[in-house]
Amino acid sequence: MSAELVHARVVDHLKRLRLGTLADRLDATLGEAARVQPTYIDFLDQLLRDEMAAKQRRRIEMGIQIAHFPSVKTLEDFDFKFQPSIDAKLVRELATGRFIASAENALFFGPPESAT
Numbered sequence: 001m002s003a004e005l006v007h008a009r010v011v012d013h014l015k016r017l018r019l020g021t022l023a024d025r026l027d028a029t030l031g032e033a034a035r036v037q038p039t040y041i042d043f044l045d046q047l048l049r050d051e052m053a054a055k056q057r058r059r060i061e062m063g064i065q066i067a068h069f070p071s072v073k074t075l076e077d078f079d080f081k082f083q084p085s086i087d088a089k090l091v092r093e094l095a096t097g098r099f100i101a102s103a104e105n106a107l108f109f110g111p112p113e114s115a116t
Helices: 003-016 020-036 040-067 088-096
Strands: none
Touching: 003 020, 020 040
């Protein structure tokens, strides 16, 4: 069977399995694999990680859309210069959630304020 037919069949299978990111990025991923020559398991791991990341991104985007937030703001949008008392590096570190994995506590002190 020709390489083109196999390629088309693989893309069709990926789409039917709803692995759209894999199907869309197949050529680029195969090209990278030819250059790097990973082991089979490393290649499969990379494919699956890419698909999982894309699905997670879509899940978050859908949740935000369903929530009907008036505006979407991220930590990257926050102006730390506006509030110099906030340690930007510490906030970004806390946002990673590593303190949870290492079973550390995070305490936040300050006056209570109400959002208006």
